[in-house]
Every structure is written in C-alpha cells, then in structure tokens.
Amino acid sequence: xxxxxxxxxxxxxxxxxxxxxxxxxxxxxxxxxxxxxxxxxxxxxxxxxxxxxxxxxxxxxxxxxxxxxxxxxxxxxxxxxxxxxxxxxxxxxxxxxxxxxxxxxxxxxxxxxxxxxxxxxxxxxxxxxxxxxxxxxxxxxxxxxxxxxxxxxxxxxxxxxxxxxxxxxxxxxxxxxxxxxxxxxxxxxxxx
DNA sequence: CATGGGATTGACT
DNA sequence: GTCAATCCCATGC
Numbered sequence: 001x002x003x004x005x006x007x008x009x010x011x012x013x014x015x016x017x018x019x020x021x022x023x024x025x026x027x028x029x030x031x032x033x034x035x036x037x038x039x040x041x042x043x044x045x046x047x048x049x050x051x052x053x054x055x056x057x058x059x060x061x062x063x064x065x066x067x068x069x070x071x072x073x074x075x076x077x078x079x080x081x082x083x084x085x086x087x088x089x090x091x092x093x094x095x096x097x098x099x100x101x102x103x104x105x106x107x108x109x110x111x112x113x114x115x116x117x118x119x120x121x122x123x124x125x126x127x128x129x130x131x132x133x134x135x136x137x138x139x140x141x142x143x144x145x146x147x148x149x150x151x152x153x154x155x156x157x158x159x160x161x162x163x164x165x166x167x168x169x170x171x172x173x174x175x176x177x178x179x180x181x182x183x184x185x186x187x188x189x190x191x192x
Numbered sequence: 193c194a195t196g197g198g199a200t201t202g203a204c205t
Numbered sequence: 206g207t208c209a210a211t212c213c214c215a216t217g218c
Contacts, residue, residue: 035199043199053214070200071211077199090199120200130213163199183200 001137001144006061010036010080010087014174017078017089017144019151024142025127027103029094029116030151031144032176033183035161037077039086042166046086056134057086064142066123066133073120074129078137078144092119092162092173095181118183158190 001020006013014036021028039046039057045067046057056065057079065077065088077088094116096103103115103125116122123129128142137144147154155177160168162184175186 037199045199048215051215067199068211068213070198071213073200075199092199118200161199165198 013080014089019147019154027099028097032179033093035090036172043164074123075119157186159188
C-alpha cells in the first residue's frame with residue numbers, strides 16, 4: 001500500500017481496504033468484508049490499555065495484529081492510526097483469487113464460497129497463524145496490496161459488527177455490496 | 193494463583 | 206436452533 005495508508009482514522013482505512021488484496025502462502029483473495037476497532041470503544045482489545053496482548057495494536061501502523069479467538073482460530077487485523085493509538089481493521093472475508101487448490105486443501109472443503117467467508121476461515125485458507133503477529137503488511141510474508149482495476153469502484157455497504165457484546169450499535173462493518181463471499185448477510189445495507 | 197470470557201467454527205438436534 | 210472445542214491473557218484475590 002502507499003506510505004501513510006494505515007496512519008489514518010481507522011474508519012477511513014477500513015472503508016478503503018474493501019477491494020484490496022491479501023496474499024500469503026501462495027494464495028490471495030480480495031477483501032470483501034472487514035471491521036474497524038478503536039481503543040475508544042469497549043469492543044476493541046486495546047480498550048483496556050497497553051498490555052502484552054495489546055502491544056501490537058498500540059505499535060506502528062501497517063503491521064499485522066494476529067490473535068487467538070475462542071482458543072481455536074487465528075484472526076488477522078491491520079494495525080492503523082499513529083503509534084500510541086490502539087486501532088485496527090479486522091479482515092473478515094475474502095473472495096478467493098489465486099492458490100484456490102491450496103486453500104481447498106488447507107480448509108478441507110471444495111465450495112468456493114466457504115473457503116474464506118469468515119475471519120477464522122481465511123487465516124486457515126491462507127496459512128496465517130499467531131507467528132505473524134507484528135509482521136509488516138507490505139514487506140513481510142503477508143502482503144496487502146491496492147485494489148485491482150476491476151475493484152476500483154466497489155460499492156461499500158455499512159453494517160454493525162459481528163460477534164461482539166459491547167458497543168454493538170456502531171456501524172463499523174464494511175462489506176462489498178452484493179458479494180457472495182461475506183461471512184453473513186448485510187442487514188443495514190447503508191452505503192458509504 | 194484461580195477464574196472467566198471471548199472480534200468463531202463446525203457438528204449435531 | 207444449540208453447543209462444545211480450546212488457549213491466551215486480563216483481572217482479582
């Protein structure tokens with residue numbers, strides 16, 4: 001991504017990440033769903049302040065924050081905003097583009113729509129794990145790159161975030177409108 | 193040091 | 206629809 005892309009308000013970054021491409025482990029996909037988290041609201045891990053767990057979130061922008069969810073899944077975030085502010089965008093779903101045979105092997109599934117349609121699914125499909133926490137998202141093994149030409153004009157729909165119990169009303173979920181590869185349907189369908 | 197709670201998924205009723 | 210799996214870590218005694 002261009003310099004400074006992640007060092008902006010996390011809501012702007014989340015909106016702009018829809019349509020961008022995530023590549024790792026010989027596989028890639030277009031981001032069709034993501035969510036913003038910020039230390040000012042209680043659904044964000046960084047809400048509790050600087051701890052060993054949240055250190056990555058408060059660190060420099062443009063790094064990966066990868067953590068274990070429910071003891072089982074690794075979830076991938078892109079750290080945003082200037083260092084010292086705890087904010088990140090959770091990558092929640094991809095439209096598979098390349099390395100699809102390897103994704104199927106890693107997931108043990110055939111159906112294209114089920115390979116990356118959830119935050120834990122896409123990390124499994126791409127082979128992303130906790131060891132990637134803190135890695136650079138431009139020069140590291142995980143790379144996020146600009147929207148391909150065909151995604152330049154993507155329509156982004158807003159919705160409330162999935163799976164949280166605090167600050168549930170904030171419409172900080174960003175989806176590619178009409179995509180078949182979302183983790184769940186959009187309810188608000190408010191466009192940005 | 194013990195406890196409790198998840199930014200989920202897949203299997204099962 | 207319901208529910209268990211499973212681990213990291215924040216919190217509180």
